[in-house]
Amino acid sequence: MTVGSIEFSILISIAGGLLLAAGVVMLRKRWLERGKAGRAFLIGGWIAIAGSLLALAEAWGAELGTTYALGILSLASYAVIAATFERRTNKARTREGTVDPEERPTNWRRGIGKALLAIVLAGIASIGVGVVAAIHLPLPPQDRAVLGGLLVPALWGAGMAWTLCDPRLTRATIILVAISALGYGVAFLPKAFS
Known part of the structure; x- marks a missing residue:
């Protein structure tokens, strides 16, 4: 590896990491808007993640690039989770209606069948x-x-x-x-x- 190729790999890696972080942020934005229209964030997030995987594979080869990409994906996901973490106070709630298991008729034929x-x-x-x-x-x-x-x-x-x-x-x-x-x-x- 020459100095120029190492610099190129580092630049592509930084671009791939930023693209991957942007994809994670877009997916998180889509998650927060669950009931609303946010398909652009979903599609854009996965496209950004796929593009970053290709960029890192180009920079470091298929094996190392995939390993680095998955590691960066994990770190970016943890960073987004940590940045949006909120501590809620634990309120004592009383459940008004508890969900009990469904009452089913049981007999020996049903037991043997099961x-x-x-x-x-x-x-x-x-x-x-x-x-x-x-x-x-x-x-x-x-x-x-x-x-x-x-x-x-x-x-x-x-x-x-x-x-x-x-x-x-x-x-x-x-x-x-x-x-x-x-x-x-x-x-x-x-x-x-x-």
Whole structure:
């Protein structure tokens, strides 16, 4: 690296950092105007962030530039949050209407149905999605197998939690059957036709 290229990289980095900070400020402005029309701030903020990512990648290369950009994005976000921080006094509030869980009829058939949905059907659906990840992700075979294997228990747990919290058994059944059919279809149908 020559002295001129280092100076150019520093100038581009400063411009990229300022552009990134402007993008964060625009996104914060959009957040504060939630109910009003502020799409220009939203679009402009993301365009500024994307432009700063490109500028930093140009200045330092793709790997270092992306790392620097994400670091600067985090610092700029923290700075905007710290600048707009406000301390509110804690007032003792009494809740007039508390939200209680929905009263649902329970019987042994509903309990068995929920257990079967949560354990069996959520497991089948999560295995289907894990197999799709292990077969079709654009990664080396070892990485696909590990990622597919790690996805299964996480998705199974999420499916179990959602199924047990959902008051409508038919909705949970339809969604889990659709995910299972889609997962196994995407995983194995292309091989059946080849």
